[in-house]
Amino acid sequence: MKLKLAIQGMLLHACLLVVLMLPAWAIAKETPESTAVQLELLADALEAKRQELHIPGMAIAVIQDGQLIMARGFGHRDLAQQLPVTTDTLFAIGSTSKALTATLIGTLVDEGTISWDDELSQYLPEYRFSQEDQSVPITFRDSLSHRTGYSRNDLLWANGQATREQILRTAPGAEPWDKFRESFHYNNVMYLAAGQAAAHAKGVNWDEWLSNELFKPLGMKQATSVFEQAMNRPVIATGYVWNDATEQHLTLPRRNLNNVTPAGGVWADVNDMAQWVRMLLNQGQYNGQQIISKEQLDNTWSPQVRVGAGVDYGFGWFLQSWQGQSVIEHGGSIDGYAAQVALLPESNLGFVLLTNVTATPLQQSSMNLVWEHLASTAQGVSKTTSTEDFKPFVGEYLANFASFKDDVFEVLITEQGTLAVDVPGQMIYELKAPDVDGRRYFTLTDTVAVSFDHDDNGQVMALRMHQNRMNFELPRKDVLIKPEIDPQLLQPYLGQYQSTIFNGAIEVKIQNHRLTLDVPNEMAFELHQPDDEGLRQFRIKDDMSARFIEDDSGKITALELYRDRTRKLDTASKIAGNEPDQTKLSVADVLAIGKPEQRKAALEAGKVFTLKGTIKVLNSGVTGTVSTTFDAGNKFRQHINLAPFGDVIVVVDGDSGATWGINPYTELHGKYLRQMHNEHPAVAFNVQDHFDHIQVVGKRVRDGRDVHVLRLKDQDLPSVTVMLDANTGDLLRYRTRVLNMVTGSVPVTIEYSDHREVHGLRMPFKSTITNPMMGKLLLEYDEIQANVTVSDDLFSTARPKSAD
Known part of the structure; x- marks a missing residue:
């Protein structure tokens, strides 16, 4: 489960979302010498990745041929006290809980109590969706495979205060993001609904049913879905997130997920999870007891919807392949914890990895590490060290696709001597050896690959990204692209x-x-x-x-x-009149249209301003209020109140910034603070003071209005593309990627309208914000006040008592 939420209004945003190596092995049987060697090598590789990826502590359990061949802890469960992780250390397992939910529901199908194709509203009458006055028949199959067309509405459960009943009553008020049953759209609330509907059909309490039906029969002694019980366990890991701006671990409070347990609220240790994996690999049987029939277990592993090239989703599982074998896997992430459960059924091999850091690339890369050390050995596949010269590929490549605008991808050689690609705002991805087509797949996945273009002299000219049947070309930064045709011949088409x-x-x-x-x-x-x-x-x-x-x-x-x-x-x-702009106005000419000096004078005269209005999170069905207070300098405070689903507060005061509310209190530093500075409402009037580079891209017609398109860049932040009304200078569109220390970056587009002249300022009173994590948000201000008297601590970024 990943809590990732970005709310923007005006040019503001608040982002929510998310070495001690134990010497002894826990081995259930004497392993062959070759396997023991591979286990030692696997442990070394995992430890190296743990340190590289700033993971405080973790534990892994590996099952092969029905036996626990490895159970081990790495690093620390508590950095302050230097307490080690052991196999008894409790972790939050996040969205790997979904497979437990799907399996539990499968036992009801075995009983004949329900069918996968029963509608949820049959058991939850209030959980009924409609579109254009037509009922949407959402079934267990639809909700468990994320194919309902409704996007993430994590806002409903994130603060932990709304009850399950409140969440399920509110969710049907959401607008769909996509067509019903056509595409994959991850939705945690749908899992809550499926779990609750199944419990109602059974006539039991969900958490008690989960414990009695799965945890107890499988001998999962510490596992629990009740937050309070988990907090009373004797050995529990402290959760952290790595702040790349300060290069420090931040301690995170544990999030209470009692209100959305079926989607991701389970706590367990690797000893518990090893029993779960053992049952799955044994076709639903554990110690002679058939927990779930092979037929229904197979159903949970059957493709229900396509996620992307080479990846499908079943019920609580992502389905892909590795070297021709089926891979059944799912990751999970919540504040301070990340987990991965993966199965390679044809090799009778599976494992669980639990960590105490919010989201980590090791979740995906751990699969290749385990498979390559254990499955390859079993098949007699030897591993070789590459002798290829990677130097010709090393360099910077310009990316202009999807949400990337003039971003630089760097190809480099890692300390381990492997070739890798550093994707801005994400991570460094190691590459495998090239296949027969020259494609080098990411070690994390078989669905993304790169290749290189060469000129006639063998010089590398471009990097190509291959994903989802697309082929993105990234020219090398220091290589001049030669025109294929005289550019003047292209002018008539523009x-x-x-x-x-x-x-x-x-x-x-x-x-x-x-x-x-x-x-x-x-x-x-x-x-x-x-x-x-x-x-x-x-x-x-x-x-x-x-x-x-x-x-x-x-x-x-x-x-x-x-x-x-x-x-x-x-x-x-x-469209007539849309020929390319030949005037070639300068940046100063374009910015002057908005009368920046006049607006800045009005800002200084008004001293402190407050905007008040409403915000609608359309794809969650939630409405709230928003208040934004700012001065003519670099101070502002925004408070979004979405009661009973929590609030979001972001404050910037000169050289300090912080955000809290639904997510834990977080100080902003480095690029995250500069990003927030650039979202001060007054930036629209003086972009030249906030961005290092401004470029006039051209002139367009948008919705019947002439507009100038500008591209803005500030140091290492993602570029921003804006559209300004060519006659008034009004900001009409703002598009960028919002950086987040957990998710990397989230593409965001804001459309502005209803511009009014108030207090000498020309302000948009309506904003429509779209991002893939929250869907669409509508922010409407109804009043603006100038010369507002505020308390001395309004812009304080100190940790408030309410954030504890």
């Missing part, structure tokens, strides 16, 4: 084309000397040169093509989009 299938206009522009389609709410797609039929294939997606239509005079009038060259998807007519 402009905007009104799409019939996308919400907005497709912009045709030049990027990397190539004709490029910038699709609204998608990304920019560079095109190849046209073939004999006039079709220009997308450079990153070979099953997509575009063709331009001319009239009798040779003027470009429309753009056609095709899939597989024959299936026409869209005919977008060229």
Whole structure:
């Protein structure tokens, strides 16, 4: 379970979400010498990764052929007291709880009490969704496979105060993010609903049922889904998060998940989880007792919805493959803890990894470590050390795809001598050896790979990212891309084309000397040169093509989009007056339209301002209030009240900043503080004082208005793309990625409207904020006050008592 929440209003945001090595092995049987050697090597590899990834402590248990062949603790459960992790150390297992929930529900299917295809509302009458006055028949199958079309609404449970009943009553008021049963959209509340519906069908309390039906029969002695019971266990790990800005571990309070237990509220140690894994690998049987039938267990491992290329989701499990074998796995993350459970059934091999840090790349990479040390050995596959010279690949590559804008991917050689890619805002991903097609897959997953383009002299010219059947090209930073055609010949195609299938206009522009389609709410797609039929294939997606239509005079009038060259998807007519802007206004000229000096004078005259209004979290069904107070300098405070689901407070005061509320109190430092500085409401009037580099990208027509597009950059923060009204200077659109020390970065788009002249300021009173973690939010201010008298401590970033 990952708690990741970003709320933005104006230009503000508050992000929520998330060495001692024990000498003795716990081995249930005498292992062959070769396996024992591999276990020692595995332990060394895990310890190296633990230190590299700043994990305070962790424990692992490995099951093979029905036997516990490894159980071990690494590092510390408590850094302050230097207490070691042992196999008895209790951890939160997060969303790996989902598989327990799905299995428990499967036992009801075995009994004939319910069917996977029963609607939840049959057992929870209040949990009934509707769209366009039509009921949405959400079943156990839909909710357990995340295919309902409703996105994350973690806001409903995050503060731990709302009851299960309150959550389930509120959730049906949410707007869908996608069409029903068409796509994968992770949703914890759907798991709460499925668990509660099953418990109602059984006529029992969920937590007691889970304990009696699974924990006790499996001998999971410490495991519990009740927070208070977990806190009374004798040995429990302290939870941490690594702050890369300060390079320190922050201690996190333990989050009470009693209100959403079926989705991720279980606590256990690796001894407990080893019994769970043993039962799963033994086709549902444990010590002669059939806990769940093989048929229903297989159902939980059966693909229900596609997640991405090579990855499906069953019931509580992600389904992928490794070297031709099926992998059944799921990770979990909650404040201070991260877990991974993974099975390789064909090798009769599985493991559980528990850590005391919020989200870590080791969750995914641990699978390859275990499989390569134990499954490869069992199959007689030898491991070799690469002698390839990686130096020609080392360098910086420019990324302009998805949410990346002028970002730099660095290819480097790790201390272990492996090739890796440093993805900005994420992590360093190690690469495997190239396959026959030259693709080097990430060691974390078989679904993402890179390859390299070379010129005729063998020099590396570009990096390619292969993911989800797409092929993203990242030119090398120090290599000049040569135009394939005289750029003047591309000018007639440039402009905007009104799409019939996308919400907005497709912009045709030049990027990397190539004709490029910038699709609204998608990304920019560079095109190849046209073939004999006039079709220009997308450079990153070979099953997509575009063709331009001319009239009798040779003027470009429309753009056609095709899939597989024959299936026409869209005919977008060229919008008159959208030819490229030839005025080439300077940055100063564009910014002057908004009268920045006049606005700054009004700010200084008003001294302190307060904006008040409402906020609607549309995809959670929650409405609250928002109050934003700011001065003409660099102080501001925003308070979002979403009672009973908690509040969010963010404060910046010069060289200090902090946020608290639904998430624990967190001081902001380094890039996180600078990011918040750049979201002061007054930034809209004086961007030149907040960004190192400002570039005028061009002039467009958006919703019938002429707009200037600017790209802003501040040191190592993600770039920001803004649209300003060409006549008023109003800020209309703001698009960037919000950095988070847990998630890396989250793409965010804000649309501004309802601009009003108040107190000498030109302010947008309505903002629509969209990000993939929270969905869509609507913020509307209804009043603004100037010369507000505030208390001396309003902008204090000191830890308040309410945050304890």
